[in-house]
Amino acid sequence: MRYLDPVALAKLRSLRLSPRRMTAEGHLPGRHRSSARGISHEFAQHRAYVPGDEIKAIDWKVFARQERFYVRQYQSENILTGMVLLDASGSMAYAAGGRPAKWENACRLAMAVSFLVLAEGDSVGLATFDARPREFVPPRASFGQLEVLDSALDRCRPEGETDLAAALEAAAARIRRRSLVVLISDLLGDCEAMLKVIKALQARRHELMVLQVLDPAERDFGFEGPTVFRGLEDRRELFCDASSLQEAYREAFSRQQRLYEAGFHGADISFLSFFSDRPWEDDLARLLGRGAP
Amino acid sequence: MTFSDPAVLWALPLGAVPLLLHLLSRRRALQVEFSDLSLLRRVQAQALPRTRLRQWLLAGARCAAVTLLIAAYAGPVLEPQAAVPEDPAGAAGPGGGMDLVLLVDRSYSMGVVSQGRTRAAAAREAAAGLLRSLRPYDRVACAAFAEGVETAGPRLDWMTPRACQELIDRSPPGWGATDYGPALRAAYALLVNSRRDRAVLLLSDGAAHGLRADMPPPEPGTGLYCLSWPPPPFNAAVLSARPERAGGTGSSAADQPALRVRLWASADAGSALDLWQERARLGASSVALRGQGETATSLSLPAPTSVKASPDDARGVGAPAPTWSGRVELRPDALPADDACYYSFRHPRRPRLLVLYGDPAFLRSPHAGYFLHDLFAGGGRRLLGWDADFAESDRLSWSGSRLADYDAVALAEPQSLSASAAAALEAYVRQGGGLWLQPPGRGEAAALKVLSRWLPVQVSAAAEPELVQGLRVGPGGPFSSWREFELDKVTLTRRLDLAPRPGGRVWVRAPSGAALLATAGYGAGRVAVWAAPLDAVSGNLPVKPVFAALVSASLSLLREPPARSRSSRRRWASPSSGPGRARRRRRRGCGCAPRRGASPPSGSRTGGWRSPRPADPAST
Numbered sequence: 058m059r060y061l062d063p064v065a066l067a068k069l070r071s072l073r074l075s076p077r078r079m080t081a082e083g084h085l086p087g088r089h090r091s092s093a094r095g096i097s098h099e100f101a102q103h104r105a106y107v108p109g110d111e112i113k114a115i116d117w118k119v120f121a122r123q124e125r126f127y128v129r130q131y132q133s134e135n136i137l138t139g140m141v142l143l144d145a146s147g148s149m150a151y152a153a154g155g156r157p158a159k160w161e162n163a164c165r166l167a168m169a170v171s172f173l174v175l176a177e178g179d180s181v182g183l184a185t186f187d188a189r190p191r192e193f194v195p196p197r198a199s200f201g202q203l204e205v206l207d208s209a210l211d212r213c214r215p216e217g218e219t220d221l222a223a224a225l226e227a228a229a230a231r232i233r234r235r236s237l238v239v240l241i242s243d244l245l246g247d248c249e250a251m252l253k254v255i256k257a258l259q260a261r262r263h264e265l266m267v268l269q270v271l272d273p274a275e276r277d278f279g280f281e282g283p284t285v286f287r288g289l290e291d292r293r294e295l296f297c298d299a300s301s302l303q304e305a306y307r308e309a310f311s312r313q314q315r316l317y318e319a320g321f322h323g324a325d326i327s328f329l330s331f332f333s334d335r336p337w338e339d340d341l342a343r344l345l346g347r348g349a350p
Numbered sequence: 351m352t353f354s355d356p357a358v359l360w361a362l363p364l365g366a367v368p369l370l371l372h373l374l375s376r377r378r379a380l381q382v383e384f385s386d387l388s389l390l391r392r393v394q395a396q397a398l399p400r401t402r403l404r405q406w407l408l409a410g411a412r413c414a415a416v417t418l419l420i421a422a423y424a425g426p427v428l429e430p431q432a433a434v435p436e437d438p439a440g441a442a443g444p445g446g447g448m449d450l451v452l453l454v455d456r457s458y459s460m461g462v463v464s465q466g467r468t469r470a471a472a473a474r475e476a477a478a479g480l481l482r483s484l485r486p487y488d489r490v491a492c493a494a495f496a497e498g499v500e501t502a503g504p505r506l507d508w509m510t511p512r513a514c515q516e517l518i519d520r521s522p523p524g525w526g527a528t529d530y531g532p533a534l535r536a537a538y539a540l541l542v543n544s545r546r547d548r549a550v551l552l553l554s555d556g557a558a559h560g561l562r563a564d565m566p567p568p569e570p571g572t573g574l575y576c577l578s579w580p581p582p583p584f585n586a587a588v589l590s591a592r593p594e595r596a597g598g599t600g601s602s603a604a605d606q607p608a609l610r611v612r613l614w615a616s617a618d619a620g621s622a623l624d625l626w627q628e629r630a631r632l633g634a635s636s637v638a639l640r641g642q643g644e645t646a647t648s649l650s651l652p653a654p655t656s657v658k659a660s661p662d663d664a665r666g667v668g669a670p671a672p673t674w675s676g677r678v679e680l681r682p683d684a685l686p687a688d689d690a691c692y693y694s695f696r697h698p699r700r701p702r703l704l705v706l707y708g709d710p711a712f713l714r715s716p717h718a719g720y721f722l723h724d725l726f727a728g729g730g731r732r733l734l735g736w737d738a739d740f741a742e743s744d745r746l747s748w749s750g751s752r753l754a755d756y757d758a759v760a761l762a763e764p765q766s767l768s769a770s771a772a773a774a775l776e777a778y779v780r781q782g783g784g785l786w787l788q789p790p791g792r793g794e795a796a797a798l799k800v801l802s803r804w805l806p807v808q809v810s811a812a813a814e815p816e817l818v819q820g821l822r823v824g825p826g827g828p829f830s831s832w833r834e835f836e837l838d839k840v841t842l843t844r845r846l847d848l849a850p851r852p853g854g855r856v857w858v859r860a861p862s863g864a865a866l867l868a869t870a871g872y873g874a875g876r877v878a879v880w881a882a883p884l885d886a887v888s889g890n891l892p893v894k895p896v897f898a899a900l901v902s903a904s905l906s907l908l909r910e911p912p913a914r915s916r917s918s919r920r921r922w923a924s925p926s927s928g929p930g931r932a933r934r935r936r937r938r939g940c941g942c943a944p945r946r947g948a949s950p951p952s953g954s955r956t957g958g959w960r961s962p963r964p965a966d967p968a969s970t
Contacts, residue, residue: 147385148386149385151384243385243386245385245386272385275385275386280380280382283378283380284379284380284382285382286382286383286390287381287382287383287384288386289383289384289385289386290385290386290387291387293387295390295391295394296379297390297394297401298401301404302393302394302397305396305397306389306390309389309393310389313389
């Protein structure tokens, strides 16, 4: 696999991805508790008998004490569905200073999260998008899914503009059950709109984890003098005196990051920024170690 | 506002250069790809108005700085729009202020020292004070002049007072004469369009001859002012110091050198005139100078014997040509630059003749020496332009004699010649000398027998006595016509027979055709033989006017170049080599006798003018 080499696998084996509060939905039994009542060894509650309930579910000991029919219900346990939403817009192809492109890091992160989800016995799928959904791999609970995901990422190339709101709307429409949604993107664009869309996605009772992939040059903005910037998404040019805008850009970027952190923290969404100049495995371990799902 | 140098304002478009650089800087912008420009656009949108304002303010400030710099270089001069109450001159002039043109004289006379400083320095100080007193709205122009006009630019134009002062400071008095015309014309041309108060100030010494031609009057309202000077101090000048030529032909300028000095003075006065020879002051003489006119005087220079020998003398080539150099100097006065005049000249040396005689009574009458001595040096005159020394042949040490110091040797009336004397004479003639033989008074040829071995003219006693009545002179020679010499009245009672060998020539004959004067070449020299004695006993030739002409002609014949025919050279030339050949070449080149660095028997040195004669083809 291109994006998941044995070294990375060895590092990921010590990590576990466990949702903090979510309950799984579905029909397949798994390790995650479900909100539904089903067949398991763990007693959930008694419920008054209603016509139609199975007779064998009546708790006869309770009837002997209270002379009323009660039915015993047990906690259901299902597998978790993980969905990796990967931003494949043109800005993800950015690379500077000889460092790997953001797309490279994002793919590795997607494969690592997928591996962690599969390692828990859950299913994982993939959806890439730019301004609209592009690639969709339905979730499966098999390690063979890693090969499928790797080949899907290999086929995909970052290009085009980003419309995260529309793309997440379309992706959410294809995720019917409550799932673990891992959004991997650079989150460059309209900060307020993105927060709004992400919170709307959370309102559908999905467990969300946002991984922001950035290049240090986007944070430091170390350009000097008159510069013509050419955007990787819209291919338009912008001429400015980089020296005069340096401080203002850094301040705006910092303000944007603080807004993301505050927004995600308030919505109890796991969020971490991954920069290309640091090993992504360490950042991921730090994220999972502090109680990420 | 006006500008002192408005031409500089043509550079004002350069003020837009910073703006062009600002606009062109976009072409040099770095091209960079960036991930997402939305944040950058927002940042720029917020900062753009402020950034743009700052950039345009910066570009504007740069343009303004360049423009102001150019304007400052053009020399702005503020002037009021109307009469200013604080400006009393503004109320008088229609435009306010004054236009002043300074004309600085840098002629030679401005170097006169008066009251401890030159007139140029006084004019400079006056100009400095005037320039300091100018008001900001006054305009000033300045030019220096002598015989022409010198301006700071291509033409006379308004300047800053500082530029005027710099021009005046770098205009010291030169060597030119004074001419006000061009400077005044330039000043009037500059002021012709001025509507302000106008003035032209001549910083000159007011030389009366400064205006060489009629000048048009200036425009009405233009004032012409000059500086006033104290009365001019006394000044005298040495105009020239040239060697004075001798008046008569017999006296030599080299013997009595003198300088003719021309002096000029501004007023009648007496002055001391110092004569310097090299670095030594020979003396001083008092001269009465005539005011506003020339005064000439003569100064005697030392005789050539006391003059230092020339470098040629040190090499031993021959007697040097006497030279004199030094200066004539007046005592310093108001203008010390013209108080000295330097001189340097040289007198060519005269040809020299050594007259050798055998009879001690040769110099007494009626012997020929009496007439020859009178001809060459009698009474302090030199009729023939030769310097002659007389010596008795018997007393002469032939081995140590320096015959080569003479251009010709006259052997007159020899009685007996020794073999060494004959050998010395032969060597002398062979090496380029001239020998003039005069037979003894008795007309005997025996005395010349010792010379017959090499003499190119065969001399023998006449077969029978013959009275020669009259002379016939052949063509050529120094004189073109002999008619006025009364050749027919010459009488000779004794003579010898002359037979020149091939290559020789008979120049004077008797009416019978007998040769009286024959010449022939021998080696590099020539020999002339006169057939008859030159005393007054053997004829009347010494007392005839033709005597001096014949002597002169004979000496001239001796100085002719030797024969060039191959036959004569093959027959008469001796097998000499080395120095003799070199001496022949030198003698052919300059036409003079061989010389050596030695003193003649008399120990005196003489000099004179010598005119080299061209080679006469007929004599060969």
